[in-house]
Amino acid sequence: MREETALDERGFVERLRAGDPRAFEELVRSYQHRVFGVAARMLGNASEAEEVAQEVFLRVHRAVGEFRGEAKLSTWLYAITSRLCLARLAGSERRLGREGEEVLVRLANGHANPVAALERSELEAALHRAIAELPEDRRIVVVLRDLEGLSYEEIAEALELPVGTVRSRLHRGRLDLREKLERFLP
Amino acid sequence: MICHDARELFSALVDAALTTEERAVLDAHLAACPECRRELARFRGTVALLHAVAPSRAPVGFVDRVLAAARPAPWYERLWGRLSQPLAWKLPIEATVVALVAVTAVYLYERTPELRQAARLEAPVSPAPEGSRADVPGRPAEPPPAAAPGPAPSARSQLSRDVAASPPPGSRSSQYGFRDAPAKEEAGDTREAEHRAPEPGAVTGALRAESPAPPAKAAEAEAPAAAAPPALKSEAATRPADATEEQAKRALARPSPGRLAGLASAPADVSGRLAVTDRAAAERALGALLARLGATEVARRAETGGLVVELVVAGSAYPALVEGLARIGQWEPDRVAAELPAQVRVSLRITD
Numbered sequence: 001m002r003e004e005t006a007l008d009e010r011g012f013v014e015r016l017r018a019g020d021p022r023a024f025e026e027l028v029r030s031y032q033h034r035v036f037g038v039a040a041r042m043l044g045n046a047s048e049a050e051e052v053a054q055e056v057f058l059r060v061h062r063a064v065g066e067f068r069g070e071a072k073l074s075t076w077l078y079a080i081t082s083r084l085c086l087a088r089l090a091g092s093e094r095r096l097g098r099e100g101e102e103v104l105v106r107l108a109n110g111h112a113n114p115v116a117a118l119e120r121s122e123l124e125a126a127l128h129r130a131i132a133e134l135p136e137d138r139r140i141v142v143v144l145r146d147l148e149g150l151s152y153e154e155i156a157e158a159l160e161l162p163v164g165t166v167r168s169r170l171h172r173g174r175l176d177l178r179e180k181l182e183r184f185l186p
Numbered sequence: 187m188i189c190h191d192a193r194e195l196f197s198a199l200v201d202a203a204l205t206t207e208e209r210a211v212l213d214a215h216l217a218a219c220p221e222c223r224r225e226l227a228r229f230r231g232t233v234a235l236l237h238a239v240a241p242s243r244a245p246v247g248f249v250d251r252v253l254a255a256a257r258p259a260p261w262y263e264r265l266w267g268r269l270s271q272p273l274a275w276k277l278p279i280e281a282t283v284v285a286l287v288a289v290t291a292v293y294l295y296e297r298t299p300e301l302r303q304a305a306r307l308e309a310p311v312s313p314a315p316e317g318s319r320a321d322v323p324g325r326p327a328e329p330p331p332a333a334a335p336g337p338a339p340s341a342r343s344q345l346s347r348d349v350a351a352s353p354p355p356g357s358r359s360s361q362y363g364f365r366d367a368p369a370k371e372e373a374g375d376t377r378e379a380e381h382r383a384p385e386p387g388a389v390t391g392a393l394r395a396e397s398p399a400p401p402a403k404a405a406e407a408e409a410p411a412a413a414a415p416p417a418l419k420s421e422a423a424t425r426p427a428d429a430t431e432e433q434a435k436r437a438l439a440r441p442s443p444g445r446l447a448g449l450a451s452a453p454a455d456v457s458g459r460l461a462v463t464d465r466a467a468a469e470r471a472l473g474a475l476l477a478r479l480g481a482t483e484v485a486r487r488a489e490t491g492g493l494v495v496e497l498v499v500a501g502s503a504y505p506a507l508v509e510g511l512a513r514i515g516q517w518e519p520d521r522v523a524a525e526l527p528a529q530v531r532v533s534l535r536i537t538d
Contacts, residue, residue: 024256032248036244037241127235127236182228185232186227186231
């Protein structure tokens with residue numbers, strides 16, 4: 001699970017709503033990797049992922065006055081990101097090609113040990129491919145839970161779904177991945 | 187608990203999201219089921235692989251690009267946007283308005299008979315016979331002067347004498363140059379039918395023949411009834427073989443184009459209203475009736491509430507015309523001349 005950057009969220013939100021440009025810059029710097037990561041794993045394309053990620057922050061910039069603070073700021077960001085990604089994917093046939101896999105592997109951190117790096121690279125490529133092949137409704141839940149570390153309740157709030165549906169889709173997605181990654185399992 | 191139900195709880199177990207009761211039941215099953223224990227191990231391994239995926243990082247310069255996009259535009263860009271925006275809206279709106287006006291104009295023209303008639307009246311028409319006062323088809327005109335081709339009543343008897351003495355029809359057709367309009371077209375053309383003035387050459391020829399001695403020449407011009415327009419000729423050809431002698435006489439009695447021009451300007455001998463339920467069908471039936479009787483339509487115009495058709499029919503065919511009109515609709519004559527001439531001018535007002 002990831003560690004979230006520590007922010008005095010309530011005061012931070014107030015600064016954002018007041019239009020403080022430095023607050024907006026802090027927001028972008030703090031959440032750029034997470035927002036971009038969700039978009040990249042959902043869309044499988046770095047340039048599209050950047051486009052969507054930029055749109056997420058611009059929408060936050062325009063609509064921060066409407067954010068009431070009832071949910072966490074991160075949940076709100078994930079909600080906008082998920083919505084934009086699913087909207088892009090709707091109606092289009094998308095499969096992560098070799099190029100997409102390589103892009104996602106390059107996006108990850110490098111490793112000092114070349115052999116381990118190669119093995120790790122092969123595993124990550126297989127992981128990225130397996131995630132990309134999931135149905136979109138299961139993919140977004142797996143990405144938010146297993147890659148971004150959101151709780152069931154946060155995912156349900158971001159995707160506007162019942163918790164039971166989140167639990168079911170997550171389980172189905174993980175079962176699909178288990179079959180695809182069989183050879184990598186002990 | 188069966189294995190299927192137990193495996194449905196694996197995700198919640200891995201995420202520590204089971205209730206106390208669910209955990210107890212699952213633990214009891216796992217203790218007794220080695221296969222489920224192996225499956226759980228694979229499941230945990232999959233989730234562990236996912237959790238170990240290295241996080242993605244946004245591309246270099248991403249923050250700067252987002253901040254630049256979020257920055258408000260300079261005042262000159264905002265001003266240009268306000269100035270150009272009307273153009274972006276104005277041009278499509280103006281184009282749409284122009285297109286709408288054009289479509290509306292065409293629609294109104296097609297739907298308004300008065301407009302179409304006005305357009306036709308403004309277009310150059312065949313010149314009326316010299317001396318004729320009838321500039322507009324169908325309108326009653328002043329009595330034509332003596333030189334006009336309209337025969338004086340005194341010439342009617344001369345006409346009937348000359349009919350018998352007239353040369354064969356064929357020799358006259360070229361002199362008058364009748365128009366080549368088929369009977370069917372004349373009968374059924376409810377939109378285009380207007381006063382069919384004879385061609386200038388024909389009129390001039392007729393007048394040349396008539397000018398020295400109008401009554402005689404007029405009679406001569408009227409003689410070749412069988413040299414009537416090819417429309418009537420073709421109609422005669424298509425008439426059933428058992429055409430009666432009565433119809434043949436009517437064909438012979440048809441006025442010449444020059445005579446028609448004069449009749450067009452004369453006031454109607456008979457006028458009345460023909461009330462119908464289906465105007466289009468009535469016009470078709472009228473056209474067929476006129477063709478059968480050898481009558482000739484000389485004018486047609488639309489008026490408020492109805493259509494006015496002016497025709498010329500032989501006096502001998504007038505009773506059959508009345509009978510035919512009664513079959514088409516309700517014929518209500520409002521004026522009938524005391525003495526009908528050889529060529530009766532009838533003005534019908536067809537109303538719904």
